[in-house]
Amino acid sequence: MKILLIGYGKMGQAIAALAAERGHEIAGIVDRSASQLAPADITDFTPATADVAIEFTHPDSAFANVTACLRQGLPVVCGSTGWLHHFEEAQTLTQELQGSLFYASNYSVGVNLFFHFNEYLAAKMHLFGGYDVAVREIHHTQKIDQPSGTALTTAEGIMRHFPTKTRWRNGPAETAAELAIFSERTGDMVGTHVVTYSSAVDTLELKHEAHSREGFALGALLAAEWLPGRVGVFGMKELLDL
């Protein structure tokens, strides 16, 4: 496949390395600040020159990059977090243009299993009662958005099945209805997410810890291999049949 990479930072470079191993060609790289690369723009690419675009940039640029890809007729796999206030607009545009958009707050297969077990656990823990629940995420100090996209997906999964939690708060809960999300930024931590249930008698935890970015890169490439030819908005549940 010919892949257009949008964003050539930590994730873009991890994807490029794995794409080569999987026999893909990098059709081009669009990065706002990568001066060593040949300058390129999304509008330079069409389905004739790229089969799919993979976007990992910044919360402030993801929506514009996604819409540019859709307008060029390029299927787009987006991994940037912190832009979901625009997600409905992206869905509408995808439908209008009969385009292809894939989004995941976390492309790691392990995290998507974690999401699945998180929802199951929330339903059971609510049923048995007596537990409070909180989410903790730990990332490297360069991370811009807080809470992480993964923590927000985790919180949404809890709230769907643990109805006494009706909203999340980034910090300690101020009321019993709030789900606390604690964010830590330290060193070069790749990404750790923990859900903790505590009662008077015990504590139960569900944890995912990424050891490298390779798991995210592999998931993004699996999505890029799967997306072309499908019309609509998709995520890891469809890809992994979870």
Ligand SMILES: NC(=O)C1=CN([C@@H]2O[C@H](COP(=O)(O)OP(=O)(O)OC[C@H]3O[C@@H](n4cnc5c(N)ncnc54)[C@H](O)[C@@H]3O)[C@@H](O)[C@H]2O)C=CC1
């Ligand atoms: N969904 C997932 O599985 C994962 C998502 N992420 C998310 O992906 C995004 C990128 O993460 P990293 O690669 O670690 O960041 P990074 O800061 O290492 O790289 C981002 C790159 O995007 C470039 N960039 C910024 N604005 C741009 C624009 N308007 N057009 C083109 N390029 C632009 C920057 O110059 C930089 O090279 C973040 O939002 C992060 O939260 C990161 C890891 C996994």
Ligand SMILES: O=C(O)C1=N[C@H](C(=O)O)C[C@H](O)C1
């Ligand atoms: O910025 C990162 O690094 C990561 N971002 C994603 C998120 O916000 O959840 C996924 C992963 O945790 C790494």
